Amino acid sequence: MRVGIVGLGLIGGSLGLALRAKGFEVFGVSRQPSTCATAIAKGAADQASTNLTLLAETDIIFVCTPIAVIAPTIKQLIPHLKAKTVITDVGSVKQSIVQDCSLLWHNFVGSHPMAGTEASGIAAAKADLFTATPYVITPTADTPNSAIEKVKQIARSLNTKIYTCTPAEHDQAVAFISHLPVMLSGSLIQTCLAETNPKIVKLAKKLASSGFRDTSRVGGGNPELGLMMAKYNRPALLRSLSLYRHNLEKITQYIEQADWESLSETLATNQAKRSEFID
Amino acid sequence: MRVGIVGLGLIGGSLGLALRAKGFEVFGVSRQPSTCATAIAKGAADQASTNLTLLAETDIIFVCTPIAVIAPTIKQLIPHLKAKTVITDVGSVKQSIVQDCSLLWHNFVGSHPMAGTEASGIAAAKADLFTATPYVITPTADTPNSAIEKVKQIARSLNTKIYTCTPAEHDQAVAFISHLPVMLSGSLIQTCLAETNPKIVKLAKKLASSGFRDTSRVGGGNPELGLMMAKYNRPALLRSLSLYRHNLEKITQYIEQADWESLSETLATNQAKRSEFID
Numbered sequence: 335m336r337v338g339i340v341g342l343g344l345i346g347g348s349l350g351l352a353l354r355a356k357g358f359e360v361f362g363v364s365r366q367p368s369t370c371a372t373a374i375a376k377g378a379a380d381q382a383s384t385n386l387t388l389l390a391e392t393d394i395i396f397v398c399t400p401i402a403v404i405a406p407t408i409k410q411l412i413p414h415l416k417a418k419t420v421i422t423d424v425g426s427v428k429q430s431i432v433q434d435c436s437l438l439w440h441n442f443v444g445s446h447p448m449a450g451t452e453a454s455g456i457a458a459a460k461a462d463l464f465t466a467t468p469y470v471i472t473p474t475a476d477t478p479n480s481a482i483e484k485v486k487q488i489a490r491s492l493n494t495k496i497y498t499c500t501p502a503e504h505d506q507a508v509a510f511i512s513h514l515p516v517m518l519s520g521s522l523i524q525t526c527l528a529e530t531n532p533k534i535v536k537l538a539k540k541l542a543s544s545g546f547r548d549t550s551r552v553g554g555g556n557p558e559l560g561l562m563m564a565k566y567n568r569p570a571l572l573r574s575l576s577l578y579r580h581n582l583e584k585i586t587q588y589i590e591q592a593d594w595e596s597l598s599e600t601l602a603t604n605q606a607k608r609s610e611f612i613d
Numbered sequence: 614m615r616v617g618i619v620g621l622g623l624i625g626g627s628l629g630l631a632l633r634a635k636g637f638e639v640f641g642v643s644r645q646p647s648t649c650a651t652a653i654a655k656g657a658a659d660q661a662s663t664n665l666t667l668l669a670e671t672d673i674i675f676v677c678t679p680i681a682v683i684a685p686t687i688k689q690l691i692p693h694l695k696a697k698t699v700i701t702d703v704g705s706v707k708q709s710i711v712q713d714c715s716l717l718w719h720n721f722v723g724s725h726p727m728a729g730t731e732a733s734g735i736a737a738a739k740a741d742l743f744t745a746t747p748y749v750i751t752p753t754a755d756t757p758n759s760a761i762e763k764v765k766q767i768a769r770s771l772n773t774k775i776y777t778c779t780p781a782e783h784d785q786a787v788a789f790i791s792h793l794p795v796m797l798s799g800s801l802i803q804t805c806l807a808e809t810n811p812k813i814v815k816l817a818k819k820l821a822s823s824g825f826r827d828t829s830r831v832g833g834g835n836p837e838l839g840l841m842m843a844k845y846n847r848p849a850l851l852r853s854l855s856l857y858r859h860n861l862e863k864i865t866q867y868i869e870q871a872d873w874e875s876l877s878e879t880l881a882t883n884q885a886k887r888s889e890f891i892d
Contacts, residue, residue, distance in 0.1 A: 612829075
């Protein structure tokens with residue numbers, strides 16, 4: 335199978351490395367000639383170019399660009415493709431992308447390989463990035479089965495854990511476990527900074543330890559990623575924030591009313607149920 | 614100096630190990646005879662007993678019991694002590710404890726060595742538990758200087774970082790960096806469980822990764838600790854929760870109103886400022 339990859343960053347580059355190791359022929363496209371050269375040198379692509387025509391003869395194309403550029407990229411690709419070519423993406427939100435791109439290309443399959451590191455760019459790419467990570471495929475009722483199967487075949491070859499769900503289910507699930515944590519974790523940092531007594535802020539900075547470090551980590555992450563989550567997963571994120579506020583108010587009321595029994599039960603449930611989310 | 618320790622758990626046991634290594638003579642008291650035996654066997658005490666009279670001749674006594682038992686323990690100790698004996702505690706909240714115990718004993722110094730592990734009990738005790746951790750001393754205007762100096766001398770011998778502040782400053786600072794995180798992190802777990810679509814809950818459990826793991830960690834911790842924070846640091850925790858809700862509402866409004874510039878600024882501030890709390 336000939337595989338095309340548009341966007342040779344951490345995800346695109348790692349995909350190239352992994353798939354070439356599995357015997358696929360990989361054609362990479364990047365806007366930067368230097369990235370193309372690095373991809374070839376690193377072994378992340380057999381051929382690389384700044385020109386989308388390189389992908390004319392591929393069987394499946396992974397669009398690994400930033401979310402905002404996925405649909406525009408597919409528009410530019412279309413004139414060069416055979417009708418049976420499958421296009422898939424790796425975007426971290428699915429509803430808006432799948433809606434737009436399914437209209438552009440009938441053989442489009444939305445997907446979200448949930449792998450990553452703190453680093454970005456092709457320099458950080460590695461062949462085992464996807465091993466044992468979730469690979470979420472989000473077809474619609476109209477997505478051709480043959481296209482879904484082609485994406486699954488590649489996801490299997492990457493040794494990922496494949497999940498299939500609707501774009502809406504994906505977006506709500508990742509809102510809960512990924513996008514909501516960024517907002518509530520960031521609000522913790524804001525709250526500590528909002529204290530008006532400078533002696534307390536200074537002391538808080540000195541005393542902050544592993545609890546603060548872990549709880550504030552994703553809130554202190556890359557602002558562009560947080561912005562992207564809010565922009566492209568707005569309805570599911572707002573729904574999560576609303577549910578979250580309700581739960582926070584409940585716990586606040588227990589403390590206000592000294593309802594230690596209810597607080598105790600809630601904390602015990604949290605301890606018991608957390609393990610169901612954490613392997 | 615002869616040091617007394619009441620309560621030979623993780624903190625009391627580690628204190629005994631560390632101070633004996635520094636040449637202090639350590640007298641330990643536990644309610645459990647088996648804990649006394651373990652303390653002697655482990656080298657956490659020179660002498661150990663279930664009877665508080667063992668501490669009659671000590672120069673300084675560390676009360677390392679659960680918070681609720683600190684003042685009652687001091688009441689029981691008083692009949693056995695010389696007037697110049699210093700009493701200090703290791704409780705993780707200070708206002709209520711310092712208020713009560715200062716009335717009971719003029720030579721009382723509130724303190725909070727901020728060390729710990731996931732484990733508890735004397736089995737987990739270790740001599741270097743306090744090395745390079747904060748040791749917060751919270752005297753009042755009436756605390757004798759000689760008593761403060763005695764506690765500082767021991768805190769220095771443990772190689773801790775000593776901070777001095779009022780009980781109220783301590784309680785607000787730890788509310789921000791330790792107690793608030795437990796409540797907001799726990800509310801994240803509650804929120805994911807509150808989703809009524811079982812397919813989304815199941816998917817969220819499968820997709821949850823390092824972001825969810827870190828943000829939910831302290832919320833899924835020991836329920837008794839969380840309850841203790843709420844009970845004994847209620848005013849400062851409620852103030853933190855109120856400030857937090859305000860900041861969460863602000864970030865929610867930015868998303869509702871698609872005010873990406875304000876959201877972006879907030880996320881960038883969070884990223885820039887977090888490092889001031891994390892070494």
